[in-house]
Amino acid sequence: MTATMRPAAEAAPAVPAALGRTRDTVQPALREAVGRLDETSRAISAYHLGWTEADGTPVSGNGGKAVRPALAVLSALAAGAPAETGVPGAVAVELVHNFSLVHDDLMDGDTERRHRPTVWALWGAPAAILTGDAMLALAQEVVLDSGSPHAIPAARLLSETTRRLIHGQVLDVQFEQRDDVTLPECLSMAGGKTGALLSGSAAIGAVLAGAPAETVDALAVFGEEVGLAFQLVDDVLGIWGDAAVTGKPVYSDLRARKKSLPVTYAVTHGGAKGRELAEWLAGEETGGAADEAELARVAALVESAGGREWATAEAARRVATAERALSAIPSGPREELIDIARFIVHREA
Numbered sequence: 001m002t003a004t005m006r007p008a009a010e011a012a013p014a015v016p017a018a019l020g021r022t023r024d025t026v027q028p029a030l031r032e033a034v035g036r037l038d039e040t041s042r043a044i045s046a047y048h049l050g051w052t053e054a055d056g057t058p059v060s061g062n063g064g065k066a067v068r069p070a071l072a073v074l075s076a077l078a079a080g081a082p083a084e085t086g087v088p089g090a091v092a093v094e095l096v097h098n099f100s101l102v103h104d105d106l107m108d109g110d111t112e113r114r115h116r117p118t119v120w121a122l123w124g125a126p127a128a129i130l131t132g133d134a135m136l137a138l139a140q141e142v143v144l145d146s147g148s149p150h151a152i153p154a155a156r157l158l159s160e161t162t163r164r165l166i167h168g169q170v171l172d173v174q175f176e177q178r179d180d181v182t183l184p185e186c187l188s189m190a191g192g193k194t195g196a197l198l199s200g201s202a203a204i205g206a207v208l209a210g211a212p213a214e215t216v217d218a219l220a221v222f223g224e225e226v227g228l229a230f231q232l233v234d235d236v237l238g239i240w241g242d243a244a245v246t247g248k249p250v251y252s253d254l255r256a257r258k259k260s261l262p263v264t265y266a267v268t269h270g271g272a273k274g275r276e277l278a279e280w281l282a283g284e285e286t287g288g289a290a291d292e293a294e295l296a297r298v299a300a301l302v303e304s305a306g307g308r309e310w311a312t313a314e315a316a317r318r319v320a321t322a323e324r325a326l327s328a329i330p331s332g333p334r335e336e337l338i339d340i341a342r343f344i345v346h347r348e349a
């Protein structure tokens with residue numbers, strides 16, 4: 001068993017069928033949209049999205065799990081519209097997501113994502129900033145060009161979602177300089193950094209379909225809760241995940257002394273072990289590639305202070321709340337949304 005609290009005998013849940021199906025529905029539109037970018041941004045985006053090698057050779061690589069576009073397409077279906085209605089929203093949220101990853105890797109100095117070198121590591125900081133910017137601008141354009149009579153409210157939702165996402169990242173960066181971050185503050189940061197885009201993804205298809213406010217709100221609540229579960233699991237994988245499976249370097253969050261959710265829980269609720277952890281986080285003596293053993297010791301400290309168990313249980317609680325929010329959503333899309341939420345808590349990458 002790696003990151004989850006799943007009993008050893010229980011198999012990992014299958015990847016939900018909706019993820020593959022919606023990926024096939026959305027990919028042609030995503031490729032068409034990226035094709036509108038200038039030559040340099042297009043080539044770098046194609047690499048980041050797993051379509052080519054860095055030298056432009058076509059590949060079918062790892063472009064990510066495509067969770068957000070799946071939510072956007074299912075959101076349209078949940079509103080009684082065809083899948084195609086959600087596609088511009090799906091393309092837009094995947095572009096916003098990838099803008100945020102390209103910029104996040106640069107900010108964190110991370111050199112590996114999706115089992116490949118990151119954009120800034122290959123092309124440098126200016127190219128990473130500009131490629132991310134290009135994807136973000138393109139996302140708005142795709143929604144505005146959707147042809148939906150509800151394109152303006154959908155574009156507004158995307159804008160508000162992006163502002164919340166950026167605010168979450170602002171808090172995350174600020175927390176690195178603070179040693180008094182509380183658990184509610186950390187949850188609020190994760191709600192912005194990850195909950196906002198999952199919420200916007202789960203709502204945008206319904207907005208494009210002109211669904212009533214109750215439907216949009218229920219889907220938004222579902223996405224927000226799933227987003228928090230997503231970040232909790234992401235933080236757990238960042239400490240106890242298998243780098244060969246996650247495709248990201250192990251311990252990068254701990255090495256940067258990030259106030260992730262399991263770490264913040266451990267510090268604020270872990271008694272003497274939490275205080276020991278807080279001292280380590282505030283210290284300057286650790287860091288760099290030579291300290292792998294030290295980071296393993298700190299990971300064990302977070303675990304013995306209850307951080308891993310709490311984060312895993314909290315993710316399950318968030319998914320249960322998310323599922324309850326869908327009570328009025330028609331069967332079919334509801335079960336597929338729930339399958340994705342459960343997959344998120346049990347994933348290992």
Ligand SMILES: CC(C)=CCC/C(C)=C/CC/C(C)=C/COP(=O)(O)OP(=O)(O)O
Nearest residue numbers: 064065066100103104165166169193194234
């Ligand atoms: C403004 C700015 C820079 C914000 C950064 C926000 C940020 C990077 C939040 C983390 C979100 C997250 C859990 C990403 C992994 O998604 P995933 O596992 O779905 O990734 P995948 O697409 O590779 O599967």
